[in-house]
Amino acid sequence: MAPVALLDAAEALLLEEGYAAVTSRRVGERAGTNSALIHYYFESMDGLFVELFRRGAERGLERQASALQSPQPLWALWDTLHDHMNDIRTVEFFALAHHRPAVQAAVVDYSARYRQMHLDVLTEVLKGYGLDVDTWPPVTIILMMGSISLLLLIEKGFGLEMGHAEMIDLVERQIRALEGDRWTVHPALAHRAT
Amino acid sequence: MAPVALLDAAEALLLEEGYAAVTSRRVGERAGTNSALIHYYFESMDGLFVELFRRGAERGLERQASALQSPQPLWALWDTLHDHMNDIRTVEFFALAHHRPAVQAAVVDYSARYRQMHLDVLTEVLKGYGLDVDTWPPVTIILMMGSISLLLLIEKGFGLEMGHAEMIDLVERQIRALEGDRWTVHPALAHRAT
DNA sequence: GTCTATAGCTGGATAGAC
DNA sequence: GTCTATCCAGCTATAGAC
Numbered sequence: 001m002a003p004v005a006l007l008d009a010a011e012a013l014l015l016e017e018g019y020a021a022v023t024s025r026r027v028g029e030r031a032g033t034n035s036a037l038i039h040y041y042f043e044s045m046d047g048l049f050v051e052l053f054r055r056g057a058e059r060g061l062e063r064q065a066s067a068l069q070s071p072q073p074l075w076a077l078w079d080t081l082h083d084h085m086n087d088i089r090t091v092e093f094f095a096l097a098h099h100r101p102a103v104q105a106a107v108v109d110y111s112a113r114y115r116q117m118h119l120d121v122l123t124e125v126l127k128g129y130g131l132d133v134d135t136w137p138p139v140t141i142i143l144m145m146g147s148i149s150l151l152l153l154i155e156k157g158f159g160l161e162m163g164h165a166e167m168i169d170l171v172e173r174q175i176r177a178l179e180g181d182r183w184t185v186h187p188a189l190a191h192r193a194t
Numbered sequence: 195m196a197p198v199a200l201l202d203a204a205e206a207l208l209l210e211e212g213y214a215a216v217t218s219r220r221v222g223e224r225a226g227t228n229s230a231l232i233h234y235y236f237e238s239m240d241g242l243f244v245e246l247f248r249r250g251a252e253r254g255l256e257r258q259a260s261a262l263q264s265p266q267p268l269w270a271l272w273d274t275l276h277d278h279m280n281d282i283r284t285v286e287f288f289a290l291a292h293h294r295p296a297v298q299a300a301v302v303d304y305s306a307r308y309r310q311m312h313l314d315v316l317t318e319v320l321k322g323y324g325l326d327v328d329t330w331p332p333v334t335i336i337l338m339m340g341s342i343s344l345l346l347l348i349e350k351g352f353g354l355e356m357g358h359a360e361m362i363d364l365v366e367r368q369i370r371a372l373e374g375d376r377w378t379v380h381p382a383l384a385h386r387a388t
Numbered sequence: 389g390t391c392t393a394t395a396g397c398t399g400g401a402t403a404g405a406c
Numbered sequence: 407g408t409c410t411a412t413c414c415a416g417c418t419a420t421a422g423a424c
Contacts, residue, residue, distance in 0.1 A: 018292040020214075024400060037408070039401060094348060095289030098212040098282075108352050115356050139357030140364045147345035148338065154288060158302050162309050163333030170334045218418060231390070233419060391424075399416070406409075 003041040005031045010052050015085060019092045022049070046102045053093055053103060057110040060086060061117065068121045074179045077118065078145060078171065087153035118142045129178045145171070197235040199225045204246050209279060213286045216243070240296045247287055247297060251304040254280060255311065262315045268369045269376045271312065272339060281347035312336045323372045339365070 009030035013021045024035035024045060031037075042048040063080065070076035097104035123138045131138075148171060152164055176182075203225035207215045218229035218239060225231075236242040257274065264270035291298035317332045325332075342365060346358055370376075 018289070020293055023398080025398075034409070035400080036402080036410085040407075045400070091288060091292070094285060095212070097352065098285070099214055104352055108354050111349065111352075111354055112356060119357075135367075136364070137357075137360040140361050143345065143357050143361045144338065144342065147341040151337065151341035151344060155305065158291065158298060158305075160302050160305055162306060163313075163331075163337050166331040167334050167337045170330070173329075217416080219416080228391070229418080230392085230420080234389075239418070389424105391422100393421085393423100395418105395420080397417080397419105400414095402413080403411085404409100405411100406407105 005033075006038060006041060006048070007052050007055060010048055011056070014052070014092055015088055019049075019096050024048075046100055049096060049100060050102050050106050053106050053110075056086075056089055057106070057114075061110070061113065064114070065117060068118070072179050072183065073121060073125050074175045075182045077122070077142075078149070078175060081145060081149035082153070084153060084157070087150065088157070090150065091154060115139070115142065126178070131178060199227075200232055200235060200242070201246050201249060204242055205250070208246070208286055209282055213243075213290050218242075240294060243290060243294060244296050244300050247300050247304075250280075250283055251300070251308075255304070255307065258308070259311060262312070266373050266377065267315060267319050268373045271316070271336075272343070272365065272369060275339060275343035276347070278347060278351070281344065282351070284344065285348060309333070309336065320372070325372060 006027060010022050010027045013026060013030060022045075024038045027048070028035040028038060038045070038048055042051060064077070067073075067076040067080045093103060093107055097107045119139055119142060122142060123133075126136075126138050126141065127133060148167060152167065155161065156164065172182075200221055204216050204221045207220060207224060216239075218232045221242070222229040222232060232239070232242055236245060258271070261267075261270040261274050287297060287301055291301045313333055313336065316336060317327075320330075320332050320335065321327060342361060346361060349355065350358065366376075
């Protein structure tokens with residue numbers, strides 16, 4: 001029995017029922033074993049949650065780094081952000097971080113690394129497009145795309161879509177103005193949820 | 195003993211320690227009584243959460259309606275959104291909604307009412323400012339201000355502020371371009387957190 | 389209305405056999 | 407490594423005295 005089976009079980013529960021359903025008993029049961037193994041491999045539930053977060057964040061970081069090498073990095077970033085599974089994970093871990101300091105530390109750590117990576121790549125790209133970076137600093141473009149897509153996904157998950165079409169249209173018009181029409185979905189994004 | 199004391203106790207726990215700390219025992223204890231009264235007044239924890247959400251949402255709706263009557267509605271909206279307490283409430287209830295259908299229904303209901311109210315007021319205001327509403331539909335302005343301020347508050351709560359200064363500066367430059375310099379903080383917002 | 393007491397679960401974590 | 411068994415704590419909800 002490998003610890004990865006426990007992480008997979010925990011992830012499935014997190015996505016399907018929220019973090020409150022991720023209990024040692026249920027994770028053990030879902031992995032076809034029992035709760036004692038969680039403490040053997042991860043010490044505590046805190047350890048399990050942190051490890052689960054790290055695994056997902058690390059995967060996301062690689063996927064985005066790859067996407068940003070696309071000939072259309074803005075389209076590629078916008079498309080990676082539209083991942084419903086990633087969004088649920090994000091919301092659940094934001095909430096978890098509120099009362100698990102170990103989780104909060106991991107969330108902050110990876111959020112900073114995401115932002116720095118986006119910044120490193122997009123600063124050059126946006127300058128290359130002739131964007132006036134004094135008026136529109138690259139980090140604001142990143143923050144806007146991230147915050148808008150997060151809110152839209154949360155609301156959509158609740159069945160609330162008032163203004164979403166207009167918002168998506170606006171963002172895509174801005175991207176188009178900088179980067180031209182979207183050509184193809186980057187291979188690294190081909191699996192993304194709609 | 196009035197049920198409002200139980201709501202106050204529940205609210206304090208929610209803001210201080212997150213929704214996981216809002217248990218019938220702790221709410222009763224904090225209100226100086228016991229858990230049985232919660233079931234007497236609210237039927238169940240679901241009932242308590244829904245009522246707590248409604249009370250906060252109703253207050254917020256009134257406060258924002260009042261703020262939007264300011265001579266500078268955009269500044270007023272931007273300022274009301276910068277309320278840290280409201281933000282914690284929002285995040286906690288988003289997470290709660292994920293596994294309490296009764297809470298989700300209330301969240302969706304009030305979110306739609308907020309958006310509609312913002313839209314009713316700002317559509318006229320923005321047209322009055324000469325904004326090109328075909329390029330920038332009012333609902334997109336509302337969604338952008340809401341999503342950006344939410345993400346900034348979440349991150350700030352975690353101690354992550356990379357790019358925040360630039361983002362705030364950008365938003366405030368856009369508001370200034372439409373509505374001029376901020377003059378005074380509207381009275382209805384004077385209590386807001388920084 | 390408000391209390392105490394308690395039923396009935398479910399949780400995290402550990403001890404100890406194999 | 408993996409299991410069963412178990413401790414102890416916490417939860418929601420209800421019954422019944424006052």
